[in-house]
Amino acid sequence: MAHDLGKKGEELVYWDGREQATVANWVDVEDHQLPPATKLIFEMVIKPNNGLAPDQGVVAEAEAKLGNVLDVLMGTPAKKLIESRPRAKAWCYKILARPAWAKVLEMKHKAQV
Numbered sequence: 002m003a004h005d006l007g008k009k010g011e012e013l014v015y016w017d018g019r020e021q022a023t024v025a026n027w028v029d030v031e032d033h034q035l036p037p038a039t040k041l042i043f044e045m046v047i048k049p050n051n052g053l054a055p056d057q058g059v060v061a062e063a064e065a066k067l068g069n070v071l072d073v074l075m076g077t078p079a080k081k082l083i084e085s086r087p088r089a090k091a092w093c094y095k096i097l098a099r100p101a102w103a104k105v106l107e108m109k110h111k112a113q114v
Contacts, residue, residue, distance in 0.1 A: 023077075037066035065105045068096060
C-alpha cells in the first residue's frame with residue numbers, strides 16, 4: 002500500500018536501498034525486540050495498580066532484554082531521538098546505570114571472549 006500510494010506523489014517509503022534497510026531494521030526492532038518494554042509496563046505498572054505484586058524475575062529478564070534493544074538504538078542515528086528528549090534520555094541512562102545492566106554487559110563481554 003505504501004509503495005502504491007508513493008507512486009502517486011505521497012512519499013511514504015524510502016526508495017534508496019540503504020534507507021529501506023534502516024527502516025526494515027526499525028520495523029524488526031519494534032515488532033520483535035520491544036516486547037520487554039511491554040512486560041515491564043505490565044509488571045511494574047498494571048499489576049501494582051491492580052493490587053498485584055510484580056514478578057521480579059520477569060522484571061529482571063525484561064530489563065536485560067530491553068537494555069540490549071537500547072544499545073542498538075543508542076548506536077544508530079536515531080540516538081538523537083532519545084538524546085533530544087530530556088525525559089527519555091534520563092530514562093535510558095537510568096536503565097543503563099543499573100547494577101543489573103552492568104552485570105548483563107559483563108556477561109555479554111565474557112561470552113564474546
